[in-house]
Amino acid sequence: MTLVSVRGVTRRFGEVTALDDVSLDIEQGEFFALLGPSGCGKTTLLRILAGFERPDSGEVLLDGADLLALPPHRRPVNLMFQSYALFPHLSVEKNIAYGLERERLAKAEIRERVAEVLETIGLGGAARRRPDQLSGGQRQRVALARAIVKRPRLLLLDEPLSALDKKVRAEMQLELKRLQHEVGITFVVVTHDQEEAMSLADRIAVLHGGGVEQVDPPVALYERPRTRFTADFVGANNLFHGTLRAQGVEVAGVGLLPCDVPADAALGTAVDLAVRPENIAFTDAGVLRGTVLDTSFYGGQSRVSIAVPGVAQPVEVTAAGASPVAQGAEVQLGWSPAHAVLLP
Amino acid sequence: MRSRWAFAPFWLTYLFLYAPIAVLVVMSFNAADTPYTWGGFSTHWYGELASDTKIREGLVNTLIVATGSTVLATVLGTLLAVGMARYTRSKVLGALATLPAILPDLVLAIGLLAFYSAIQATLGLHSVLAAHTVFGMAFVATVVRTRLTHADLSLEEASRDLGAGAFTTFVRITLPGLMPGIVAGALLAFTLSIDEFVIAFFTAGPKDPTLPIVIYSMVRFGVTPEINALATVLLAVSFTAVILVQRVTRLTDSLR
Numbered sequence: 001m002t003l004v005s006v007r008g009v010t011r012r013f014g015e016v017t018a019l020d021d022v023s024l025d026i027e028q029g030e031f032f033a034l035l036g037p038s039g040c041g042k043t044t045l046l047r048i049l050a051g052f053e054r055p056d057s058g059e060v061l062l063d064g065a066d067l068l069a070l071p072p073h074r075r076p077v078n079l080m081f082q083s084y085a086l087f088p089h090l091s092v093e094k095n096i097a098y099g100l101e102r103e104r105l106a107k108a109e110i111r112e113r114v115a116e117v118l119e120t121i122g123l124g125g126a127a128r129r130r131p132d133q134l135s136g137g138q139r140q141r142v143a144l145a146r147a148i149v150k151r152p153r154l155l156l157l158d159e160p161l162s163a164l165d166k167k168v169r170a171e172m173q174l175e176l177k178r179l180q181h182e183v184g185i186t187f188v189v190v191t192h193d194q195e196e197a198m199s200l201a202d203r204i205a206v207l208h209g210g211g212v213e214q215v216d217p218p219v220a221l222y223e224r225p226r227t228r229f230t231a232d233f234v235g236a237n238n239l240f241h242g243t244l245r246a247q248g249v250e251v252a253g254v255g256l257l258p259c260d261v262p263a264d265a266a267l268g269t270a271v272d273l274a275v276r277p278e279n280i281a282f283t284d285a286g287v288l289r290g291t292v293l294d295t296s297f298y299g300g301q302s303r304v305s306i307a308v309p310g311v312a313q314p315v316e317v318t319a320a321g322a323s324p325v326a327q328g329a330e331v332q333l334g335w336s337p338a339h340a341v342l343l344p
Numbered sequence: 345m346r347s348r349w350a351f352a353p354f355w356l357t358y359l360f361l362y363a364p365i366a367v368l369v370v371m372s373f374n375a376a377d378t379p380y381t382w383g384g385f386s387t388h389w390y391g392e393l394a395s396d397t398k399i400r401e402g403l404v405n406t407l408i409v410a411t412g413s414t415v416l417a418t419v420l421g422t423l424l425a426v427g428m429a430r431y432t433r434s435k436v437l438g439a440l441a442t443l444p445a446i447l448p449d450l451v452l453a454i455g456l457l458a459f460y461s462a463i464q465a466t467l468g469l470h471s472v473l474a475a476h477t478v479f480g481m482a483f484v485a486t487v488v489r490t491r492l493t494h495a496d497l498s499l500e501e502a503s504r505d506l507g508a509g510a511f512t513t514f515v516r517i518t519l520p521g522l523m524p525g526i527v528a529g530a531l532l533a534f535t536l537s538i539d540e541f542v543i544a545f546f547t548a549g550p551k552d553p554t555l556p557i558v559i560y561s562m563v564r565f566g567v568t569p570e571i572n573a574l575a576t577v578l579l580a581v582s583f584t585a586v587i588l589v590q591r592v593t594r595l596t597d598s599l600r
Contacts, residue, residue: 052501072504085502089520098516099506150506 003028003186004049004067004154009058011044018044019055020210026154031180031187033201035194037233040207042190046156049188050079062153073102078152082159084143086131092142093118093127099150117149120182121175137168144176148183157189161196173199194234198222206230228343231274238280238315239343240273248337249273253310257287259340272343277303277318279339282325286332288315295323306331365579372572389573399574402558408469409544409554410537413476418530420477421484422522426514428485429492438489445482452479453546460547468549475547476540480533487532491525527592535585539578 004026011019019041026032034042047053048060051072060067067075078099087095093114100110118124121141131139140160147155160176161169177200180187191197197204198218206213206221208229214221225231232239242251244267248258257273290308302323305314315333325331372390376383393399424441432438444452456475465471499521503513519526541556548554553561562571 050501050505052504072501073507073509077505079502079505081498081502083496083498085496085498087499087502087517098503098508102507102512146506 001028002026003063004188005061005064006045007059007061009045009048009055009060011041011048011053011055017210019048021058022207022210022212024205024212024215026186026188027203029184029186030202031177031189031200033197033204034188034190034207035192035197035204035234036207037192041210042192042207043158045207046079046158046188046190049154050077050156051075076153077156078147078150078154079156080143080147080158080160082162084131084139084163086139086142086146088131091128091130092123092134095131095142096146096149099146103150113149117145120179121145136164137172140164140172141175144179148179148185151183152185155185155187157187159191159193160189162191162193176200198234206233208233224341225274225343228272228274231272231341231343236277236316236318237274238277238313240275240311242271242273244269244271244342248340249342251310254308255287257340258335258337259342260337261342265342274341274343275335275339277316280315280317280333280335282317282319282331283334284332286334288333290315290331290333292325292327292329292331295325295327297322306333308333368572369576369579371569372576374569374572377568389569390577392570393573393577396570398558398562399555402553402555405469405552406538406555409473409476410534412473413480413537414530414534416473416477417480417484417533418526421481421529421533422488422526424481424485425488425492426518426522429489441489442482442486444479445486447479449479449540449542453543456543457546466549467547469552471547471549472544472554475543476533476537479543480537483532483536484526484529487529488522488525491522495521524592528589531585531589531592535582538581 002025004024006022006024006026009019009022010017022041022045034045036042044053048055049067051070054068062076067077087098090098096114096117097110100113105113114127115124118127121144123138123141123145126134126138131142134142140163144157144160157176161172164172173196176187189197189200198221201218203215203217204221205215206229208227213227214225214230216224221230222235225234225237228239231237240249240251240254240257242249242254242257244250244261244265245256246261246267248256248261249271250256251273259273261267288306288308288311290306293305293307293314295302295304300320302319302321304317304319304323304325306317308315317333371382373385373387374382375386375388428438428441452475456471456478460467460471495518499517500513503517504510508516539556540554541560544554545557545560548557559571559574562568
């Protein structure tokens with residue numbers, strides 16, 4: 001069931017178009033990610049959903065009703081700010097109770113719900129502390145608790161993990177997923193970190209230059225990117241520019257690179273071919289020949305860069321364990337046609 | 345290791361600053377009738393001070409003016425600061441709001457007197473109170489604006505997001521955040537009003553002079569140690585205010 005429907009939303013700031021005719025559907029109960037580099041319009045879209053920005057044109061529906069007609073404080077939508085925006089003069093429990101007090105609930109019910117959510121985030125002992133007495137991870141939990149205690153239809157999270165150090169990030173990542181299952185609220189997370197988006201979300205929308213490039217579950221997005229931008233932005237990729245032929249892509253000065261060509265493809269057009277580093281293998285009868293520039297060992301795997309004459313960027317290859325080739329070696333590379341992705 | 349004499353200029357500066365004040369305090373306990381020669385220890389002049397009706401009336405007038413102008417200046421100055429932060433980025437408007445605080449008192453005094461005569465207002469405590477509100481407001485607005493520039497705008501958005509309307513957000517979130525600045529500004533306005541002479545002299549009516557005007561008219565007929573006692577009391581009040589301001593500023597830092 002569709003919870004939020006964004007239709008043809010455009011927002012300009014002076015000369016800059018932050019959002020250009022964006023349309024998206026967010027399903028009830030899913031964990032949705034808006035992924036893109038800074039300036040792609042993801043934060044503007046989030047602020048439109050929260051009510052702090054208005055689109056110049058287009059509409060946003062929540063449960064089929066016009067969301068834009070409501071001011072921010074009347075929307076069943078809550079936002080977890082990137083800076084957390086905890087009220088510094090209020091204790092943890094007062095911060096969490098703030099939203100419930102605005103609904104004019106009975107004192108007893110507020111107390112009960114605050115205690116309950118403090119238990120859920122494991123901060124029952126810190127109820128009376130001030131925000132400045134908490135660690136980064138604890139602050140993030142309080143910000144989350146303050147938003148979910150309102151039981152919104154939609155919870156927005158602005159770069160939720162960016163302010164945390166690496167170890168706490170991993171913990172909070174699991175925590176966020178667990179909470180989302182537990183409370184059953186629809187989550188929309190905004191992030192520039194593709195790993196964060198892939199590990200958290202059920203579906204990801206890749207935004208670029210104010211437009212939606214692709215909306216897909218993480219695995220599909222990674223394995224079948226549909227645009228050159230997505231292929232390049234989500235995970236590492238080797239991109240080759242050439243002309244489409246019946247058996248593959250012909251790259252000038254390199255040769256014919258194999259891929260599956262659909263029957264209805266327009267042969268002879270300019271296309272890009274994307275091949276993931278982990279899908280390229282060292283073989284004796286490869287399609288690319290080159291010299292090993294550099295190898296680096298990352299524990300479980302090694303990354304090898306290879307200079308291939310005719311290809312501008314070095315080709316990146318990931319191999320399990322230690323590198324099977326040494327720097328300066330002449331190697332041949334190949335891949336199965338099924339692993340190469342054609343991009344228009 | 346630096347010689348202890350290297351600090352001599354430092355201590356000399358303090359001596360220069362505080363020697364006159366020390367002399368004043370000591371002389372207020374002088375038993376003699378002249379303020380220049382020591383005639384033994386006495387609290388006699390403090391008793392004189394307490395029974396001097398002119399001084400008492402002047403003090404009451406000053407307190408009325410200081411309290412009233414502080415309340416007005418604090419409310420108006422805070423609203424001015426918030427309004428400027430919200431609705432304008434004009435540097436000129438910002439400078440104009442600060443100007444009464446740095447303008448020479450004499451300019452403000454003459455201007456106010458001219459204004460009061462132009463609108464044919466009768467002079468009295470109310471005219472001093474309004475005059476003191478003018479520069480008090482400028483001080484409060486300046487202090488509160490400094491605090492506003494450090495304020496986290498996402499706090500107000502968070503409040504709206506959690507279901508609070510504009511008014512609730514202002515009272516529950518914006519004001520508490522500004523409170524240290526507001527209190528510091530109010531204390532500043534209060535202490536400045538208490539010993540303000542020039543503007544009060546120009547705008548006060550002949551029947552109800554404020555304390556500085558009373559002191560001025562007393563001094564014209566020669567200084568008695570009673571003045572020293574009065575100055576010592578005022579000194580104690582000012583010191584307390586300064587310490588309070590510092591406390592509040594420290595509070596501000598701890599909130600950051």
